[in-house]
Amino acid sequence: MTLRFALWAALAGGLIPIMAVLNARLGRGLGEAFHAPMVLFVVALSTSVVLGFFAKPEVPNFAGLLDVSPMDFMGGLIVCFYVLSATLLAPKLGVGNFIMFAVVAQVIVSAVIDHFGLLGVMVREINAVKLLGIAVLILGLVITQIANSPKNPLS
Numbered sequence: 001m002t003l004r005f006a007l008w009a010a011l012a013g014g015l016i017p018i019m020a021v022l023n024a025r026l027g028r029g030l031g032e033a034f035h036a037p038m039v040l041f042v043v044a045l046s047t048s049v050v051l052g053f054f055a056k057p058e059v060p061n062f063a064g065l066l067d068v069s070p071m072d073f074m075g076g077l078i079v080c081f082y083v084l085s086a087t088l089l090a091p092k093l094g095v096g097n098f099i100m101f102a103v104v105a106q107v108i109v110s111a112v113i114d115h116f117g118l119l120g121v122m123v124r125e126i127n128a129v130k131l132l133g134i135a136v137l138i139l140g141l142v143i144t145q146i147a148n149s150p151k152n153p154l155s
Contacts, residue, residue: 016102017095020086027087037083097148104141107134 023040027033052060082102090098111130117123146152 013103016086017090017099019083020090020095020098023083023087024091033087034084036087037080040083041080094148096144100141100144104137107137 023036026039027036030036111126111134113121114124115126
């Protein structure tokens with residue numbers, strides 16, 4: 001079960017750089033990069049509705065939204081910011097650079113959220129091995145940026 005979820009998560013992560021490239025291309029096709037996320041979200045909403053009704057044919061309990069904290073809707077703003085950022089920045093920074101910065105930040109913020117149990121998640125403390133893993137990620141980010149530099153001593 002855990003391997004299946006790990007592979008699913010890896011697939012989701014592996015599709016992110018592809019989404020960045022496709023959305024940048026969509027923006028060029030539309031003549032405006034800011035319009036690409038609008039189209040992407042229409043496609044995403046349509047797909048979510050269809051999949052949602054296949055998975056759970058009953059109508060969602062929209063009345064339950066009244067009991068949800070306004071902060072819980074911030075995920076939509078975050079997704080919009082991420083997609084817009086990927087659409088605009090991947091062509092400028094390069095897909096690899098955009099993803100490297102995004103992934104390193106995701107791992108650091110995730111570790112902080114887990115360590116302190118922020119936003120109501122279960123506490124999973126940072127230990128020395130996790131810190132070493134984060135340090136290796138940061139080192140990888142630095143190395144990739146040196147490799148991209150025109151002053152790269154190894155080129």
